[in-house]
Amino acid sequence: MRIEIKGLDDERFHRPLQNIANLFFEESEVLLAADDSAELQVTFNWQASDTVLAKAELFEKETDKRYQASHEIEIVPESTDKEVFKEVKRAVSYVFVNVLQDMTGIKQKWGILTGIRPTKLLHRKIKQGISPKIAHEQLQEDYMISEEKVALMEKIVERQMDVVPDLYSLKNEVSIYIGIPFCPTKCAYCTFPAYAINGRQGSVQSFLGGLHFEIREIGKWLKENNIKITTIYYGGGTPTSITAEEMDMLYEEMYASFPDVDKVREITVEAGRPDTITPEKLEVLKKWNIDRISVNPQSYIQETLKAIGRHHTVEETIEKFHLSRSMGMNNINMDLIIGLPGEELPEFKTTLDETKKLMPESLTVHTLSFKRASEMTRNKQKYKVASREEAEKMMNAAENWTAEHGYTPYYLYRQKNILGNLENVGYSIPGQESIYNIMIMEEQQTIIGLGCGAASKFIDPVTEKITQFANPKDPKSYNDHFEHYTHKKIEILEELFKKENFHA
Incomplete structure (x- = not known):
């Protein structure tokens, strides 16, 4: 669908309008110039002036x-030009969603929101001292969010504050993300740094050498500056793709450095691919007091697993779950x-x-999200997916099933090009939530990314300004430059946690 836009020649409008158009049409192109071929x-x-009026x-x-x-x-009186333009964009987005809803008959339950972290809006209002009732009304009025989605946000934020009551005061601590960029095979929907491990043992060993260096240097800096770690999360890729011996040495380094x-409140290791889980690896996890893991089926339909490139069976998922449980994964x-x-x-x-x-x-x-670089997006005609x-x-069905079986939603995020403009929701038996997932979604503290493809998100303890910094995504580039990236992260940390900030 080609959409010609008239009356807005400022390029700053293009991205928000394109994101909104993508909510309504599978293929869309927003044009800020005359185009006779536009439908x-x-x-x-x-x-x-005192108000923004958009039509x-x-x-x-x-x-x-x-x-x-x-x-x-x-x-708001005395708003800066930047703040005024932000409200102009919001008003323009509001009317754009309205006319597209009227034309297509598609109701956008998330309203004008196209961002990843809607619950941050509610957290911001709570920190400002706004009452839950007023916050609820403002979210509906300001962003066109439906009653259903606002209620979901409220339930999630309430649960997060129960799990991490000091959430807003953890800005002087950090969490750590450690990325292991290897998998048995690459799934069709995946765009994470994930390389088939077979035949890459030399690359794996070089990568692990760089990762040990990062852990040592960052750990040294944290110790010298008296900074606590809230959570540690091993992701990837699949962190259990490496050998039991390599895992053992990695966790030993973690404890030493x-x-x-x-x-630390929580250590998680994604053992997402059941075909990487062995008794030896579970023994290593147990040795280092790690009992929170992910065992990810994605689906229990064998034909689906084959179609998306996961080379394990449904039976193996069930078997490895029971093995993990029997070996102390609680x-x-x-x-x-x-x-x-x-x-x-x-x-x-x-x-x-x-x-x-x-x-x-x-x-x-x-x-399911159609991520730009995934095999599934490149070959859409090959992968038939469900309608909106x-x-x-x-x-x-997921919402009803989780409620019936005692699970509560505790974190939520959205992605670009997500099927049906829906969301991703984490549910948990109360008391078993992942604190790391709350920290990464709500952006209340710095998260330091170590390893290939790991992204760091530095959050200023005073201004809450966010600075992003990513390690190289491919193992060779990482192996060649890990020292540079480590020292760069330490420079950012030095600036972020300088003495006057740290005690603010």
Whole structure:
């Protein structure tokens, strides 16, 4: 769908309008210039004084129909030009969503939001001392969020504050993410740094040498500056792709280098691929007091696993879950994905029925996202996925199933190009939530990324300004430059946690 935009020639409007168009059309192109071939023409006008008033008229050429909307927002006195323009963008987004909803009949339950972390909006209002009732009304009014989604946000934020009551005061601590960029095979939907491990043992060993260096140097800096670690999370890739001996040496390094590991609130290791789990590796986890892992089925339909490139069987998932449980893994997470190729509501119900037999402590329900660099996105014609309506039925089934079986939602995030404009929700038996998942989603503290492809997110303890910094994604580049990236991270930490900030 080609959409010609009139009345907005400022490039700063292009991205928000394109993101909104993507919510309604599988293939869309927003053009801030005249284009006779465009199927839709949307004319905007806006003005700003004490208020911002935005109007839009959509003309659908094929039907000769027109749709109109207007929206007004009060401007806070003494707002800067940047703050005023932010409100202009919000008003423009508001009327754009309205006319597209009228034309397509598609109701956007997340309103004008296209960002990843909607619950941050509610946290911000709580920190400002706004009452829950007023916050609820403001979210609906300001962003067009539906009653259903606001209620979900409220339930999640309430649970997060129960799990981490000091969430807003953890800015002087950090969490650590450690990325292991290897997997048995690469899944069709994946864009994470993940390289098939077979035949790459030399690359693995070089990578681990760099990772040990990062852990030592960052650990040394944290000790010298008296900075505590809240959580540690091993992701990837699949962290259990490496050998039991390599895992053992890595965790030994962690305990030797990081400050007070025995006081860290939570250590998680993603053992996401069942075909990487062995008794020897579970013994290593047990040795180092790590009992929170992920064993991710994604689906319990064998044809689906084959289609997406996961070379384990449904039976192996179940077998490795029971093995993990029998060897002392007391907090097991499982990931499920809504909308995988060839699956609709009946197949997803089968997956939920199988999950009931295992009852993991936590369950993350992802909605399939067409990530730009994935095999699935490059070959969309090969992978038939569920419709928007079917995806929503599957999400509703997950919500009902988790509620019936004692799980509570505790974190949420969204992605670009997510099927049905839905969301990813983490559910947990109360008391078994992943603290790391809350920290990464709500951005209340710095998270230091170590390893290939690991991204660091530095959050200023005073201003809360976010600075992102990523290690190289491929093992060779990482191996060549890990010292540089380590020292660069320490420079940022030095600036972030300088004495006057640290005690603010």
